[in-house]
Amino acid sequence: MTWMITGGAGYIGSHVVKAMADAGERVVVLDDLSTGDPARLPAGVPLERGSVLDGELVARVLRDHAVDGIVHVAGKKQVGESVERPLHYYRENVTGLQTLLEAAADAGVRRFLFSSSAAVYGMPDVDLVTESTECLPMSPYGETKRAGEWLVRATGRAHGMATASLRYFNVAGAVSPELGDPGVSNLVPMVFERLDRGERPLVFGDDYATPDGTCVRDYIHVEDIASAHLAAAGRLAEDPAAELVLNIGRGEGVSVAEMIRLICEVTGHVDTEPEIAPRRPGDPARVVASADLIRRELGWTARHDVRRMVESAWQGWRLRHPGPRG
Ligand code: WQD
Numbered sequence: 001m002t003w004m005i006t007g008g009a010g011y012i013g014s015h016v017v018k019a020m021a022d023a024g025e026r027v028v029v030l031d032d033l034s035t036g037d038p039a040r041l042p043a044g045v046p047l048e049r050g051s052v053l054d055g056e057l058v059a060r061v062l063r064d065h066a067v068d069g070i071v072h073v074a075g076k077k078q079v080g081e082s083v084e085r086p087l088h089y090y091r092e093n094v095t096g097l098q099t100l101l102e103a104a105a106d107a108g109v110r111r112f113l114f115s116s117s118a119a120v121y122g123m124p125d126v127d128l129v130t131e132s133t134e135c136l137p138m139s140p141y142g143e144t145k146r147a148g149e150w151l152v153r154a155t156g157r158a159h160g161m162a163t164a165s166l167r168y169f170n171v172a173g174a175v176s177p178e179l180g181d182p183g184v185s186n187l188v189p190m191v192f193e194r195l196d197r198g199e200r201p202l203v204f205g206d207d208y209a210t211p212d213g214t215c216v217r218d219y220i221h222v223e224d225i226a227s228a229h230l231a232a233a234g235r236l237a238e239d240p241a242a243e244l245v246l247n248i249g250r251g252e253g254v255s256v257a258e259m260i261r262l263i264c265e266v267t268g269h270v271d272t273e274p275e276i277a278p279r280r281p282g283d284p285a286r287v288v289a290s291a292d293l294i295r296r297e298l299g300w301t302a303r304h305d306v307r308r309m310v311e312s313a314w315q316g317w318r319l320r321h322p323g324p325r326g
Pocket of ligand 1: 036077079116117118121168169170184185188190191192201202203204205216217256280283323
């Protein structure tokens with residue numbers, strides 16, 4: 001089997017590439033290098049440089065490498081930016097996916113894995129979000145992921161592809177410092193940055209209806225994200241009619257205050273107290289996955305805890321930012 005991994009030179013994609021290559025799968029990467037870095041690819045993995053929006057290129061790569069499965073990780077992923085530039089997000093994430101699926105259907109590709117997001121749920125009003133919790137995305141980014149799931153499912157049904165949409169929760173960490181740049185400003189890197197500048201970490205709101213008043217999320221190690229892809233790819237290879245929609249989370253909520261405390265501990269800032277800032281508009285109080293379905297369907301569970309995520313993220317950060325004083 002040969003898998004084409006789009007966005008394979010990115011933060012999450014490169015972890016997926018590594019996991020699949022380590023498991024002995026043949027892999028080819030398609031990446032436009034807009035945010036990707038070829039240095040993240042293991043030796044021997046071919047890179048085709050270009051965009052999923054280029055249908056002719058995609059068709060050529062599928063043919064040249066005799067691709068039988070696609071893992072589509074490429075995409076734009078910044079919620080705030082998607083509000084400013086919705087057309088750009090729809091073009092990259094929806095038109096890009098459509099172009100890719102057209103080429104895949106023409107080439108007779110039989111397996112398709114799609115990177116979706118917990119952003120499809122919006123502001124879920126439940127303790128644990130299951131895959132049947134209503135999807136009410138709150139941003140153009142979340143909308144493009146929801147529309148993507150529909151496109152993938154419909155194409156799979158019409159063209160005989162086994163499909164999976166994997167809804168990532170809050171991804172953090174790295175398998176090695178070189179792969180550790182998430183490329184976006186999420187909680188963990190934002191706290192690192194404040195600490196490096198000698199500033200106190202910011203908590204966006206401490207008056208939410210949660211145990212300590214700060215927002216609760218389900219953080220998941222990127223290596224676990226990658227192993228979930230491997231498990232899902234295995235299922236798609238076995239079951240030509242598979243049509244999976246699965247949360248990838250740990251099923252455990254961690255509050256912003258708890259996370260900041262842990263980050264301060266891991267980075268040696270034990271006496272640092274965070275500063276309470278106003279709420280960030282659009283933040284749901286609590287988004288925690290039920291990880292039951294993926295366990296039942298694929299026998300997969302996350303292995304790494306939040307400490308491991310923060311420690312590995314910190315090593316990656318330090319590699320790229322060699323210290324506040326040089
Ligand atoms: C986590 C919590 C912040 C920084 C986003 C997307 C989601 C997914 C992951 C792609 C929130 C708080 C943050 C800081 C803080 N992306 N925070 N101080 O918003 O849960 O999820 O990224 O699929 O779709 O929405 O992640 O890391 O930005 O924030 O208090 O300095 O940390 O308010 O409650 P979020 P995040």
